[in-house]
Amino acid sequence: MNAREEVLARVRAALDGSTPPPPVPRDYATTGTHPDVVGLFAERVDDYRAQVHRVAARDVPATIAGLVGDGRVVVPAGLAPPWVPRGIVDTGFTALELDEFDAVVTGCRVGIAVTGTIVLDGAADQGRRALTLVPDHHVCVVRADQVVETVPQALHRLDPTRVLTFISGPSATSDIELQRVEGVHGPRRLDVLIVG
Amino acid sequence: MPVHAPAGVGHLRGTQSFPDAARGALADTQLRRNLGGATATIRAKRQAVVDEVDDWEQLREAGSALKADVMARLPELLVQLEENVTARGGVVHWARDAAEANRLVVDLVRATGVDEVVKVKSMATQEIGLNEALEAAGIAAWETDLAELIVQLGHDTPSHILVPAIHRNRAEIREIFLREMPDVDPDLTDEPRVLAMAARAHLRRVFLRAKVGISGANFAVADTGTLSVVESEGNGRMCLTLPETLITVMGIEKLVPTWQDLEVFLQLLPRSSTGERMNPYTSTWTGVTPGDGPQTVHLVLIDNGRTAVLADEVGRSALHCIRCSACLNVCPVYERAGGHAYGSVYPGPIGAVLTPLMTGTTGHDDPNASLPYASSLCGACFDACPVRINIPELLVHLRAKGVDAERGGIPSGQDLAMKAAGWAMGSPGKFALAERAAGLSRVLGRGSSLPWPASMWTGARDLPAPPTETFRQWWARERG
Numbered sequence: 001m002n003a004r005e006e007v008l009a010r011v012r013a014a015l016d017g018s019t020p021p022p023p024v025p026r027d028y029a030t031t032g033t034h035p036d037v038v039g040l041f042a043e044r045v046d047d048y049r050a051q052v053h054r055v056a057a058r059d060v061p062a063t064i065a066g067l068v069g070d071g072r073v074v075v076p077a078g079l080a081p082p083w084v085p086r087g088i089v090d091t092g093f094t095a096l097e098l099d100e101f102d103a104v105v106t107g108c109r110v111g112i113a114v115t116g117t118i119v120l121d122g123a124a125d126q127g128r129r130a131l132t133l134v135p136d137h138h139v140c141v142v143r144a145d146q147v148v149e150t151v152p153q154a155l156h157r158l159d160p161t162r163v164l165t166f167i168s169g170p171s172a173t174s175d176i177e178l179q180r181v182e183g184v185h186g187p188r189r190l191d192v193l194i195v196g
Numbered sequence: 197m198p199v200h201a202p203a204g205v206g207h208l209r210g211t212q213s214f215p216d217a218a219r220g221a222l223a224d225t226q227l228r229r230n231l232g233g234a235t236a237t238i239r240a241k242r243q244a245v246v247d248e249v250d251d252w253e254q255l256r257e258a259g260s261a262l263k264a265d266v267m268a269r270l271p272e273l274l275v276q277l278e279e280n281v282t283a284r285g286g287v288v289h290w291a292r293d294a295a296e297a298n299r300l301v302v303d304l305v306r307a308t309g310v311d312e313v314v315k316v317k318s319m320a321t322q323e324i325g326l327n328e329a330l331e332a333a334g335i336a337a338w339e340t341d342l343a344e345l346i347v348q349l350g351h352d353t354p355s356h357i358l359v360p361a362i363h364r365n366r367a368e369i370r371e372i373f374l375r376e377m378p379d380v381d382p383d384l385t386d387e388p389r390v391l392a393m394a395a396r397a398h399l400r401r402v403f404l405r406a407k408v409g410i411s412g413a414n415f416a417v418a419d420t421g422t423l424s425v426v427e428s429e430g431n432g433r434m435c436l437t438l439p440e441t442l443i444t445v446m447g448i449e450k451l452v453p454t455w456q457d458l459e460v461f462l463q464l465l466p467r468s469s470t471g472e473r474m475n476p477y478t479s480t481w482t483g484v485t486p487g488d489g490p491q492t493v494h495l496v497l498i499d500n501g502r503t504a505v506l507a508d509e510v511g512r513s514a515l516h517c518i519r520c521s522a523c524l525n526v527c528p529v530y531e532r533a534g535g536h537a538y539g540s541v542y543p544g545p546i547g548a549v550l551t552p553l554m555t556g557t558t559g560h561d562d563p564n565a566s567l568p569y570a571s572s573l574c575g576a577c578f579d580a581c582p583v584r585i586n587i588p589e590l591l592v593h594l595r596a597k598g599v600d601a602e603r604g605g606i607p608s609g610q611d612l613a614m615k616a617a618g619w620a621m622g623s624p625g626k627f628a629l630a631e632r633a634a635g636l637s638r639v640l641g642r643g644s645s646l647p648w649p650a651s652m653w654t655g656a657r658d659l660p661a662p663p664t665e666t667f668r669q670w671w672a673r674e675r676g
Binding site for chain 1: 238254361362431438
């Protein structure tokens with residue numbers, strides 16, 4: 001028997017004659033009841049020491065310009081062009097080349113209010129995963145209509161066959177005496193623009 | 197016959213019994229101070245975020261039932277996972293045990309032609325001793341999780357599932373960095389921020405040049421073939437995203453049936469482990485995604501004793517564990533003895549059941565045979581467990597199995613004590629007699645230890661002072 005057949009045979013033998021478990025209870029909450037989901041999202045993102053900016057659509061380019069300053073900015077190919085006029089479009093830079101950028105600006109797929117999480121799915125306005133990982137500063141634009149209240153609502157909106165990255169605040173560690181330190185290997189700065 | 201994890205490979209068995217190992221740890225006041233502070237902090241954080249969730253108990257019930265369902269349908273779900281990973285361009289491998297898994301991974305790395313890999317912290321690869329196997333094959337393995345790096349550079353072993361360097365304080369970590377990082381600033385202070393930035397600088401170049409990444413997986417979704425890694429530092433994202441080849445090593449029990457089922461575990465895990473509403477980063481990937489991340493993706497599914505756990509219908513629920521470490525942080529025994537005393541990469545209450553179930557035990561001289569006794573059975577672990585593993589019940593089950601296995605030989609101290617208790621409790625008259633004898637001990641002396649052989653019991657426990665009056669005496673006086 002090869003390893004696959006042997007492991008599967010062992011699993012079947014181990015289960016032989018055992019009683020089937022009861023059905024899975026699904027009485028946990030899947031939707032929320034918060035009166036101001038976008039406000040909750042803003043509060044919870046801020047709680048993670050990410051910077052939150054609530055802006056009107058027309059103010060997005062100026063807000064981004066103020067945040068990235070004179071730094072070199074990389075953007076995914078499908079990002080709304082007027083947002084970052086100085087942005088350099090990603091043409092498949094190597095990791096070392098990406099490391100030369102100061103900031104990256106992207107959109108997102110879903111925001112989760114309860115946990116203060118943004119989820120990227122690699123669509124054209126978000127780009128491949130390395131883009132939001134190597135530069136030290138990530139500016140993420142979230143439309144108010146992309147924000148849902150709960151984790152179940154978010155998973156329902158997401159396509160699992162895409163590569164997904166759930167981001168809750170800047171990179172952080174608590175490995176030294178459980179003291180939280182922001183910014184280890186991922187971006188040390190996260191700005192979230194909530195539009196609308 | 198169930199096949200246990202083999203001895204001599206990996207890290208599932210220490211050299212000392214728990215009481216012997218714990219005795220050394222108890223004498224280390226620095227260790228106890230480090231652990232006491234860390235576990236108190238994390239307990240408070242966890243409680244605060246768990247209290248926010250109105251449907252926490254419903255989520256725990258769902259998590260528990262989902263895992264029971266996974267175990268019952270494991271053969272079909274594993275095959276389904278394999279089909280979906282393969283259909284999306286991944287390659288699935290199976291390993292009967294640690295040695296086979298190590299051989300597989302070494303061969304996969306060799307086939308890429310490189311001699312170094314970056315690793316995101318993985319309990320499965322620690323369990324099988326993959327780093328040692330890679331080193332023996334001339335392949336350098338860089339641990340990239342900060343705590344795991346501290347352990348690796350300190351030539352140490354992890355002592356906690358979530359915070360492997362929980363036993364180290366900032367001064368000790370500074371010493372390790374100064375000694376082991378060739379390019380570190382000699383004026384390094386012991387501020388956690390400064391130490392974390394030193395680790396960032398140290399690993400940055402390694403990440404950017406890495407060709408092969410090795411990970412574990414927190415969850416694998418059977419109906420889509422999706423794998424996921426839950427982490428905080430971004431080292432996981434680096435390992436999963438930048439290399440050309442990704443090798444994921446995962447125990448066969450880490451499945452969830454459907455994508456939507458992740459909604460339960462993504463709520464339970466972060467709050468239970470780091471005490472956060474959500475961990476900073478969760479990555480999911482399904483096979484190969486053209487133009488994004490590694491273009492060669494492997495999944496190694498390992499048994500290594502898990503089917504032996506599965507074969508024990510009571511012990512099976514130990515496989516529900518999602519490695520959050522909540523049970524460690526609330527355990528009074530773990531807090532005092534520390535993780536190394538358990539001798540396995542799985543310490544604490546869950547380790548005390550999972551480890552001996554995986555390895556089996558060879559009699560009472562086997563260090564792992566002592567693990568089911570490394571508990572006061574206080575039940576705090578059961579209350580904290582996000583998937584409701586009844587660890588106290590499993591501990592008692594394993595103790596009973598241990599006693600049953602040794603029946604027929606020379607009676608042990610435990611056998612004699614149980615026989616005596618059985619005789620005393622056999623009739624009301626005998627029990628009254630025993631109560632009077634216990635009361636008499638107040639007169640005879642108030643020492644905290646008993647003479648041999650009962651000294652083996654009082655060596656690890658305080659002898660309670662008998663009450664001035666038994667219940668029966670009180671009853672006779674008040675109501676008689």
